């Protein structure tokens with residue numbers, strides 16, 4: 001199998017704007033991943049190609065990018081998944097995530113994304129004195145926040161959201177997922193503060209129920225459902241909105 | 246963040262699924278609905294302030310071209326209403342997210358069932374008007 005790999009390149013030191021560069025890679029194993037192709041280009045064709053990756057197994061979330069016009073992790077996207085039936089040459093186009101400033105080639109500046117993450121107080125808040133051992137939680141209580149705990153902060157969801165493209169001050173789906181994880185945590189007491197942040201103009205109400213985030217999540221989190229539950233928590237209070245609490 | 250035009254352009258280029266296209270259609274039909282409602286508000290205001298102009302405007306609306314433009318406008322209002330209900334239901338029942346793709350298809354079917362007969366009736370009205378004029 002051959003791959004025609006198009007990569008959106010941009011070097012702020014030399015380029016006024018991004019441009020496309022194409023590489024023909026032959027004899028590709030269909031089970032190889034887009035990350036393997038990028039590593040091949042960097043090692044054998046153009047050492048200046050810049051992209052992030054770390055674990056290479058869908059755990060760290062550092063190689064999120066736009067592949068064939070969809071946000072995905074390069075390390076979890078197999079070439080065979082992008083191939084059309086009966087085609088020998090697979091066209092693959094790789095771009096940086098949209099909505100965050102491009103630092104170089106496929107690397108975006110994640111600072112604005114992390115700022116939104118920080119704004120929702122992403123840690124356990126509980127002023128009560130800690131018990132001798134851990135704060136206990138029933139399996140049912142844990143199940144409510146289970147989905148949110150799977151998030152790896154790769155930004156696939158936030159940068160697939162039209163509301164975020166249009167207005168970067170919107171906290172975005174990832175921050176809301178993280179907020180949900182603590183708002184509905186039976187051990188946490190900081191829900192009111194987080195809901196106040198998310199009730200602002202830049203909060204959950206900017207979600208237009210487009211579902212791009214749910215479709216983009218490489219961890220199969222029901223992102224739009226979690227956002228919907230936070231909306232209900234603001235409107236009706238976290239206890240009524242939580243399914244079991 | 247990127248500019249408004251980039252957001253629109255990328256919205257169209259991004260390979261989103263039914264939800265994204267429903268959103269695009271919702272936006273476009275929303276803009277057309279605003280145009281529809283604004284025109285209606287303006288022309289009814291004329292009755293009070295400029296009754297003569299109102300009569301002229303109504304005459305203008307009877308022009309076959311205005312009647313033809315009305316057909317997609319009614320479609321826009323109808324789609325916006327039906328899809329708006331879907332979004333409201335999704336917001337009140339987040340657990341139904343599982344059916345989101347199918348829900349967009351249901352909206353399309355309901356819209357087609359309501360709109361096609363309506364458009365046919367409006368279209369035949371326009372044709373009848375034209376024929377009447379000619380004879």
Ligand code: FES
Pocket residue numbers: 052053054055056057058059060061062063064073074075076
């Ligand atoms: S490299 Fe870690 S998630 Fe892809």
